[in-house]
Amino acid sequence: MNLTAKALMKEFPRKSGSANCFTVLQPLDLTIDAGKLTVLMGRSGSGKSTLLNILGGLLRPTDGKVLAGEADLYEMPDKALSAFRNRHIGIIPQGQTALYSLTVEENILLPVTLTGKADDAAKQRVQTLAKALEITALLGCYPAELSGGELRRMAIARALLPQPEILLADEPTSDLDEETTQLVLRILKEAAAQGSAVLMVTHDPCAKEFADILLSMRNGVIAADAE
Amino acid sequence: MNIAYRNVRRRPVRTAVLLVLTALLSLAVCGGTLLVSGLQKGLGSLEARLGADIMVVPYEARTKSNLESIVLQGNPGYFYMDNSRYEKIRGLDGIGQISAQFYLASASSGCCSIPVQIIGFDPETDFTVLPWLKRSYDGNLQAGDIVVGNDLNAFPGDTLTFYGIDCHVAAKLDKTGTYYDSAVFTNIDTIQQLIGSSLDKGMNDFAGTDPQKVVSTVLINVAEGYSPEEVMNDINIHVKKVKAVQTKEMISGISRSLQGTSDVIGVLIAAVWVLGLVILLLAFTMSVNERKREFAVLRVIGASQGKLASIVMQEALLTGLCGSVLGTGLALVGMLGFRTAVSEQIGLPFLLPGAGQTALLAVMSILAVLLAGILAAAVCAYRISRVDTALILRGDNG
Incomplete structure (x- = not known):
């Protein structure tokens, strides 16, 4: 499933309720192809995360549309969009995103728990992902007992659990050591190789060598090649 | 989960x-x-249990706190007045139903099983105790029979001793939430016997009192066409050394x-x-x-x-x-x-x-x-x- 943005534009009011706005995303067209790892690089404030949130159905654009396959995300009511996101879109947000009252395993299982499908197959897949991300020993722990890098890997496992056709990763390697960074990038690359449309937003130059498509963003405008 | x-x-x-x-x-x-x-x-x-328009007590029990202490709160105590006053009240105009009651506080010493208020009533004239008593006991109380309140630790068939006299528990009453729950009831014969025995043992302040010739309270329901207030005033004016009070007024306070x-x-x-x-x-x-x-x-x-x-x-x-x-x-x-x-x-x-x-x-x-x-x-x-x-x-x- 491809993810396509058409004439996408986003403005934010300078003050809440004010008509005076600033433009974060200039009108843009973009396609994240299935089976490819697209890496979007850019400086802080360039609009990368805003674009990722809009593509994930989390932030309504000022103008334009987002199509996941044939589905127009912002034409769906909240319940349908949430269900679509749960089933088809995996998102790895910035920062720590653990639910601290749940164990690591329960955190990873959350997408299927929400839909009441936390069955043995899902639990088996948790084991597989945990092994790949080297967090098997941590599955019974609580997030408070984990390091930042371990928490990040937990979030990646959670996003990958439903085998999403679209995977959006916002700075997934920030604050990670080199070895873990390589591991995470390999996992994202594998997800793309298995057919997912993967978009990774990052500062990390290491990501370049894994990218199938490399884009850069500056002042809300996307350029085709970071080089 | x-x-x-x-x-x-x-x-x-x-x-x-x-x-x-x-x-x-x-x-x-x-x-x-x-x-x-x-x-x-x-x-x-309590209002239902009192069931009388007017209560007449000896003048020495007239103070509100004394009356409330014994009549409303059930603190053991006693007071007596001469029987002749009962007869005099009965002869006044506006008296519908009238019945006397006898109070006796049992002692906490060895002569009595438990310290309680004992209330004697006349089954022939009573209109306040019997209607309620009949809900749990439909027999006639014989000499030496008593009926105990719900809070007392005594049951039908038990024997309680008051002033050296053994009394047979004939029934136990339903819970009322009033002083009746901690009182003992009996008929005139038995209470007079108990009063006599308490006097004999020197355990009663009313030395020289003839138990056959005293009552503690007189309860009255006024006759149709009379108001409780006018009958009460009539009693207070015409009968010496007594105090008539309207029970409902006492309760309404x-x-x-x-x-x-x-x-x-x-x-x-x-x-x-x-x-x-x-x-x-x-x-x-x-x-x-x-x-x-x-x-x-x-x-x-x-x-x-x-x-x-x-x-x-x-x-x-x-x-x-x-x-x-x-x-x-x-x-x-x-x-x-x-x-x-x-x-x-x-x-x-x-x-x-x-x-x-x-x-x-x-x-x-x-x-x-x-x-x-x-x-x-x-x-x-x-x-x-x-x-x-x-x-x-x-x-x-x-």
């Missing part, structure tokens, strides 16, 4: 605070309502003070509720605010606005249910376990509602607190369901 259940279970401090708050709310509503209801029911029962007490309790309950609701709302708001990021994560993985609201509501239901059951349970245990102490403390009759009514009140109290918790949580649920997920998740990088 239920997310709401895990959140409640794994955040003990927050859960404990919410539990205590909801328990306090239900304790206030259930305990307060039981207290007010018990007071009103007790007074109603207490009724007024009870109404005041009920109002104060009502205001306190309302204050606890308002305060409790505000604190509940604050507690839920703080709890939800500190977990904004968690709720944003749930949105990211596909929780709808309705699902987030449902998690908040489930948490409120869980804590609200546990807290309100706990508080209502404490209120019931407190009221049922300490009703005698409550009655003694406030100096008024106290009669809790029956099991069915109490159970209904408990259920209503639980539901009311649940509703309050749900209302407080609903405000937070609405806010959290509209949280700006992208804004919360956005770090410093853009």
